[in-house]
Amino acid sequence: MRKLAFFIPFALFIGLSVFLFSGLFSNPMERESSVIDKPLPAFALPDLQQPEKIWTPDSVKGKPFLLNVWGTWCVTCNAELAYLTELREQGVMIVGLYYQQPVDAAFGEVFNLAALQQEVALKLEQQGNPYQWNILDKDRTLIFDLGVTGAPETFLVDAQGIIRQHHIGDINPQVWQQKLAAAYQSLQE
């Protein structure tokens, strides 16, 4: 027994090496989304253009759709608007989740809904409007619950309101073909 005890450090080290070895071949930046195959988190958020209308998980589901997190302040989001609009024309349903950046009262900033509505309307008019409607997440609660790390990000949600895919970054023809198109088609059937 005493003899074997002296092998413990060696055994522990070999065990650790296995993980170090496999760690070499995976990207530490890559994260798996924790919301996949889970229903949309509970929310009750206003429509951006018609704030009296409140969206909830129940009222958005019914058809498979893309939930696209975006903001006018985000350069990449603006770049993907044109292709998303193309997708809408092909019949893909896309809902916008508007990512409002924090307002810092200490710096004299105030949230102005009317100005935001105007800004968004102008932007969508210029770049194309892929959205059926936009949900305004003023305090970023839903964005937090979805585990969004930045904009743009896109979730593929099925007819039952279950999240099926989570894509970080912009959607371009390549991403759509390789990652999302097949999953979207299969949900249609």
Added chain:
Amino acid sequence: MIAEYGQLALTFALCISLALAIVPLYGSFKGHQTALQLGNPLSYALFLLTAFSFWALSYAFWSNDFTVVYVATNSNSLLPWYYRLTAVWGGHEGSMLLWLLTLSGWIAAVALFSRSLPLQFQGRILGVMGLIAVGFYAFVLFMSNPFMRSLPYFPVDGRDLNPLLQDFGMIIHPPMLYMGYVGFAVSFAFAIAALMGGKFDSTWARWARPWTLAAWMFLTLGIMLGSWWAYAELGWGGWWFWDPVENASFMPWLVGTALIHSLAVTEKRGTFKSWTVLLAIAAFSLSLLGAFLVRSGVLVSVHSFAADPDRGLYLLAFLLVVVGGSLLLYALRMHSVRSQARYELFSREVLLWGNNIFLLTATLVVLLGTLFPLVHKELGLGSISIGEPFFNQLFYYLVIPFALLLGLGPWVRWKQQQVQPLLKPMSLVAIATLILALGTLAATQSIQANLALLGLLLGAWVGSSAIFELLQRLQQFGSVKQGLTKLNASHFGMTLAHIGFAVLVVGVAMTKTYSVETQVRMKAGEQVELAGYQFKLVEVYPLNGPNYTGEAAELDVSYQGDYVTHLHAEKRFYTVQRTVMTEAAVHARLSRDLYVALGESLSDDSWALSLYVKPFVRWIWLGGLLMALGGLIALCDKRYRRKTAPGELKETADA
């Protein structure tokens, strides 16, 4: 041509290291005197060749030789000359060359200072260090050659040194850190050489002690400088981030600290032998693990060098050979070694054992916290991250019993200690602790039951215990004055290092509890109050440096109407790398730091500023400095310079 000479020298150095790995070891097993004696000249040659090679790379930086790829990626003709020279270790390849320089420096030092050791033992130590050297020299030459040229199409100017590294702290932080990391290779080589011989007497521990102390001292300084650099350069007033790479340097430090204490037991009492050997192996293994983690891209960190799986694979294989091999040797050889010394439950041996337990638990916490995300992900359980709260909380729990033990430890005798004689001095220490802690808190803040009070109590306990113990020890020589000349340097060093720990604990607890900060928007002429200090923004004006532009802000600070100081904060834009850097303005006093970082320019001529008042933050680095100084003083102990007595020499030569 100089760069080619550098590479040539490095190639010769690899050959020399091969010879060093083979010849003395062969000699030690065959009893071949000449082969053993070759160890010394080989070691010196290795160092000289590496130093020449390092000089060659430095010269390429000095002369802006952008045909060398490494120079072009890490320097720029506009960079001031002192940063051009420190840019030598600003990237992966050059920092590996610095690693080689320190390694060969340690090897040469071992060859120079252990001539009094038995030849066979010295030959084995140099041989083991030669084996390690082969691995690293081959790595540099074949996988990260700093001398590679980009001829014939070379860039006209370089991509500049990462602005984060253009700072005084960065000039000396890596060399100190590497001296520490690589220094543990010496303790490691001592342990392996002893394992080969199978003889572990107290002489072995006495030889290994100064080397371990020296490595530990450098590592302490290196970590401290890194923390100071982060504070001054990153612009948000933090001094420790539990970043994987910081953790990678902290683990060998913790184990090294345990090793210093365990070596003391092995030397004085001839016990804890297998434990000490394991710690010596572990300290260097963790240094290697750190090198692997930083250079393989396995973990996400701000410090990581560009990740390259081939390099990672090489380092992992090297790790397997060195660490796996030594642990296997340990398992095969060590079980037959028994310690004879007896000791009672209340004795210095048991208290030092407690010290080791806590230090090792702390190491385990850091190791788990650092590697758990990796293991978790590789098991297919998804990504997680472990942050500050985890480490902070566990360290609070660990420091309390550790500090209590530390206050008691130096008073307790070897073998056996009666409780009765300690009651009086310990109650005096306890009273002094209460007065000091409550007094300090009342004088600087207000008395509350909080983390600061806990930290002050622990710090005062350790500190006053160390001082009282020293005074009592000095009096045993007749008078304090006589004692000062007679007490050995080790004891002074120990006391100083313990006081350093106390200072560090106080600094951490006070800073954590009483730091205040605010982010404000200010125009020139406006004033903001924070913790009783009035910060007045005098002006902001454009800045023109050699390789950057930017803005500088001038602030006047007053306390309750009295002028305190003038602060100058900068925000630099490095034009080549297109990076923005903050140069925080710091006004440092022992009791508090005032810290201002200049932020963004806002509309209507106003500026965003971050203001911090951080009480006792200097104590953190002062504590580290005192610990390192303690190590240095202990290193000067006469005992380590004494020539080996003839009797001891014979005993080990038989092994």
